[in-house]
Amino acid sequence: MRGAAEVCPETVSEAASVFSAGIGSDAQSRVVLQGVPAVFSYRLEAEAGRRRRAGLGAITSPDILQFLLGLPVGVPVPLAALTRPERSVLRSAADGALLVEDQCVIRLAEPPVAVGLAMVPVRAWRRGLEHAGRFAPFCSRAMVLRRPPRDLEVLRMEADFYGIGVVIAGEGAEPPELVVPPAPFHRNRFTAAGWLFLEETYRQVTRSS
Numbered sequence: 001m002r003g004a005a006e007v008c009p010e011t012v013s014e015a016a017s018v019f020s021a022g023i024g025s026d027a028q029s030r031v032v033l034q035g036v037p038a039v040f041s042y043r044l045e046a047e048a049g050r051r052r053r054a055g056l057g058a059i060t061s062p063d064i065l066q067f068l069l070g071l072p073v074g075v076p077v078p079l080a081a082l083t084r085p086e087r088s089v090l091r092s093a094a095d096g097a098l099l100v101e102d103q104c105v106i107r108l109a110e111p112p113v114a115v116g117l118a119m120v121p122v123r124a125w126r127r128g129l130e131h132a133g134r135f136a137p138f139c140s141r142a143m144v145l146r147r148p149p150r151d152l153e154v155l156r157m158e159a160d161f162y163g164i165g166v167v168i169a170g171e172g173a174e175p176p177e178l179v180v181p182p183a184p185f186h187r188n189r190f191t192a193a194g195w196l197f198l199e200e201t202y203r204q205v206t207r208s209s
Contacts, residue, residue, distance in 0.1 A: 029205040033197065034134035040201060041117040048112040048202070056096030058203035059109060064093050065199070066192040068107055076104035111195055113202045115139040117165075117182060125155045125166070132164045138197045140182040144169050148179070156180055 028041050051057065059065060067089040071077055082090065082105070090098070090105060097109040118135040121144045122128035128143030135141045142165030149155055156179065159166045163183030169176040187194070 031201060031204045033200055036120055036131045036134055039119040040115050042201060042205060043114045045112055045114060047110045051096065051112055054096035056094055058199045059097055060199050060203065062192055062196055063089050065195045068097065068109055069192050069195060071107035073107050073110060076106050079103050079105060111198045113198050115198065115201055117142060119144055125149055129158060129162060129164060133162060138194060140185040142167055142182045146170055
């Protein structure tokens with residue numbers, strides 16, 4: 001991660017803590033998603049505890065997530081109502097993701113984590129717009145720079161337009177400086193891609209904990 005930016009991961013985590021209370025997150029972790037090293041502010045959901053008890057880890061199959069998304073949580077669905085492709089996916093789903101009994105399937109799995117903010121350390125702010133922009137469908141976003149750029153006002157306008165926060169966080173004694181606040185995240189609809197993003201996050205943050 002240090003090769004990707006001048007800002008060290010510890011400094012990015014310090015900057016992330018500025019926002020955590022306001023976005024309902026209680027932890028930070030370094031991840032690499034969408035090809036971008038970042039620090040995520042996140043919260044484990046009750047589902048994470050259920051999965052630990054069931055011995056179920058992250059669900060990273062897009063086909064299985066798409067199938068689960070089409071089922072109501074905790075409501076029996078007759079197996080006879082499933083299509084042949086759905087039955088094939090059902091057979092490949094891990095124990096603990098769903099329950100099959102009395103000729104019905106019951107979805108148990110839900111997203112195990114909520115991501116409030118992705119903090120992306122960068123050297124150049126234009127790259128920060130591009131890298132942080134990859135998380136636009138999933139959470140609020142911000143970039144972390146080590147020092148203010150010469151064209152700071154241009155950066156303010158561009159970042160504000162795209163809803164990407166900007167924090168200046170050097171590695172000295174000065175606290176992180178908020179230049180542009182990240183726009184609140186509003187999800188229009190929950191998709192399998194959005195669920196996969198959360199599962200990949202869950203896989204990485206639980207592996208590092």
